[in-house]
Amino acid sequence: MSDTAALRVGVLGAQGKVGTAICEAVSAAPDLELVAAVDRDDPLTDFTDNKAQVVVDFTHPDVVMGNLEFLINNGIHVVVGTTGFDENRLDQVRAWLDANPEVGVLIAPNFAIGAVLCMKFAEQAARFFDSVEIVELHHPNKADAPSGTAARTADLVGAARAAAGCAPMPDATSTSLDGARGAEVNGVRVHSIRLAGLVAHQEVLLGTQGETLTIRHDSIDRSSFAPGVLLGVRNIGQRPGLTIGIDPLMEL
Ligand SMILES: NC(=O)C1=CN([C@@H]2O[C@H](COP(=O)(O)OP(=O)(O)OC[C@H]3O[C@@H](n4cnc5c(N)ncnc54)[C@H](OP(=O)(O)O)[C@@H]3O)[C@@H](O)[C@H]2O)C=CC1
């Protein structure tokens, strides 16, 4: 038997689609203890009352900042899957962390290992192709478009192309309906599909003379997010400050 106490973990959005899978995964892990499962209308003080050391947030973009302010100011590490983070929000999180330098916050657009690799492979491939476009496909209950994963992928692809001095992508479109060419993120077109029956999927399409490459990832079940979340939960206490993405924890 181990003499190390289990890490005390709380979950926010515990009754949601992902939160339910995370509660199951935490409960099944011998080195973790689920001490608070909080959803809408439950008080955040459940985490302080139950001495949570790390809290996982899978709630909604409208409420995640309030959750972070409370948790950071109470010295609790946070692993965040909720989407909707722009530079302004990240700066606010950094400011709260500056005032609580012992606290670690991990914000990841996608915790599925394959999705992280999809982003990495797209970043690596981007400079070798004339054109890159992203299609993300999700269940119709999703609040945000484009997905956090697609926005992050586009950022990485755009930055890799800029660093390599790539020419602008060829596109002769001179007339189009609004939205027909998708949204532009860091110079990369992103197209969002919302379809009953889907979970979370992404294709990065790359093309150049005489060839195309498609990098595709599919989360076919929300349990796909659990291993990455648990990796974050187990490590965030040793990473004070803000960590973006689980890439560094995967040693990518
Ligand atoms: N980073 C990643 O790997 C992933 C990120 N996500 C993101 O995670 C978020 C949640 O996704 P998903 O589980 O599908 O969404 P759900 O709507 O299924 O779950 C969210 C849960 O949070 C609850 N909730 C809402 N407001 C609060 C609040 N103030 N305090 C506590 N709980 C609250 C909701 O309650 P109610 O239903 O009553 O509103 C619901 O139970 C989204 O932003 C999504 O994009 C999703 C998958 C993977």
Ligand SMILES: O=C(O)C1=N[C@H](C(=O)O)C[C@H](O)C1
């Ligand atoms: O809302 C979802 O479902 C998902 N959200 C994240 C995103 O916006 O990228 C991660 C994954 O795609 C599932």
